[in-house]
Amino acid sequence: MKKGIHPNTYRVVVFKDIASKNKIFCKSTVETKNVIKIKNKLYPLYKMEVSSFSHPTYKGNRKYINKAGRIEKFNYRYSSYMKQFI
Template sequence: MKKGLHPENYRPVVFKDMSNEDVFITRSTINSKETIELDGVTYPLVKLEISSTSHPFYTGKAKLVDTAGRVDKFMNRYGNRNKK
């Protein structure tokens, strides 16, 4: 393998899902200005909007969009405007 290709600053980093307050620790090279203390150890903190613990695909709580009712609703509101 080529030397100097991979970064040398891998370290434990805490990722926090802001939608459900779930945290997990993994090794990363990402830079962060915030820190968090877990189990007496201070880690860099990266805040996430969504992760596998809150994504609808992984949780099974997907929202179903009713497309059939939208056409009927539109026709009830605006379909009969020319019949006056």
């Protein structure tokens, strides 16, 4: 790696999901304005609106429109109509 281009400000930051109130500890260089006290120790706090705890895709609430492909759906709808031309 090149020297002098990587930040030196890595520190433990608490990422908090606002929707689900879950917290993640991670090393980061993100700029924060807030702090949080956990077990009598202050950590920088970064508030997130969406994370894997609250996003529908990660929670399993994702809606599948249709598992059949478009070609199969087309053939099913118009099979009787197309038979008269064959």
